[in-house]
Amino acid sequence: MSRTNFEALLEAGAHFGHLKRKWNPKMAPYIFMEKNGIHIIDLHKTVLKVDEAAAALKQIAKSGRRVLFVATKKQAKEIVAEKVATVGMPYVTERWAGGMLTNFPTIRKAVKKMATIDKMTNDGTFDNFSKREKLQIARQRAKLEKNLGSIADLTRLPAALFVVDVQKEQNAVKEAKRLSIPVFAMVDTCCDPTDIDYVIPANDDAAKSIAVILETVCAAIAEGSEERKLEKEKEAQEAEAAAEAAPRKEGKPRIKKAVKAAVDAEEAVVAEVVAATESAETAE
Numbered sequence: 001m002s003r004t005n006f007e008a009l010l011e012a013g014a015h016f017g018h019l020k021r022k023w024n025p026k027m028a029p030y031i032f033m034e035k036n037g038i039h040i041i042d043l044h045k046t047v048l049k050v051d052e053a054a055a056a057l058k059q060i061a062k063s064g065r066r067v068l069f070v071a072t073k074k075q076a077k078e079i080v081a082e083k084v085a086t087v088g089m090p091y092v093t094e095r096w097a098g099g100m101l102t103n104f105p106t107i108r109k110a111v112k113k114m115a116t117i118d119k120m121t122n123d124g125t126f127d128n129f130s131k132r133e134k135l136q137i138a139r140q141r142a143k144l145e146k147n148l149g150s151i152a153d154l155t156r157l158p159a160a161l162f163v164v165d166v167q168k169e170q171n172a173v174k175e176a177k178r179l180s181i182p183v184f185a186m187v188d189t190c191c192d193p194t195d196i197d198y199v200i201p202a203n204d205d206a207a208k209s210i211a212v213i214l215e216t217v218c219a220a221i222a223e224g225s226e227e228r229k230l231e232k233e234k235e236a237q238e239a240e241a242a243a244e245a246a247p248r249k250e251g252k253p254r255i256k257k258a259v260k261a262a263v264d265a266e267e268a269v270v271a272e273v274v275a276a277t278e279s280a281e282t283a284e
Helices: 006-012 025-030 042-060 074-086 105-123 129-150 170-178 207-245 257-283
Strands: 016-018 031-035 039-040 067-070 160-163 183-187 198-201
Touching: 006 042, 006 207, 025 031, 025 042, 025 198, 031 207, 039 042, 042 067, 042 160, 042 183, 042 207, 074 207, 105 129, 129 207, 160 170, 170 183
Parallel strands: 067 160, 160 183, 183 198
Antiparallel strands: 016 039, 031 039
16 A cells, blocks of 8 residues: 555645746656646656555665764755654754764764764753853854754764755755755656665655645654664564573582692592501501
8 A cells, every 4th residue: 555645745736836937847757747837746646656665665774874964955954853863863954064974974974973062961060161261162052953953863974865856956966966865755747766776755845744744654664663673673582582482591500629639638648548457457
């Protein structure tokens, strides 16, 4: 059964493309018709592509890897932050910092700097600074939180990238392709789908359309994460049962060399005394 349906996408306005004069010919396979100078997206193909992308994302989540969501356009920010936060995945809704993927170690340093400032605040070191320094550090912390706060728990490169607007997030797509990271994206009729591994043809400007697609995708990720959790619990139970069922080896009692030597020496002394007594009795 499909994760989404034709009616839900139609109601959300996912079928509305851009003006005919703005179209990209490479999107022709996903266009159903033209009406009043506007291209209409074939939602039957959208349903199939959403299912395909959801299945792939579910497997990524099941393997314990992360998916980075990117949506810096105004109408997508809140939706992405709300939906993606529920499944515990990192996301970027502010400016895409150049090198966020290709120069990942530097980005991690900035995130660690944020953690250092927090540590200074908690242990009281922050109070030793002057008023001006405190203000500068607080501003720096706020700026880092705004741009990198949502990827603070991303300790390594993501396994995949999910993009809402390919044209607006072209830098993110280029970096992902350079590192061979698969890209999932909502692609409108004016975009080039060449660099996208999992194309979801849909209206990427309408908030309702974005919400419907993201809800489906996040549900698949949640399923994958839940399955991983259940598998881990099952493995732990099996390991525990195997440990209990395994017969315990009874080790031979070990006598330390020093104790053994002392016992041998005592036995030798006793033997000498007995021998001396016997010889004395024989002489009498």
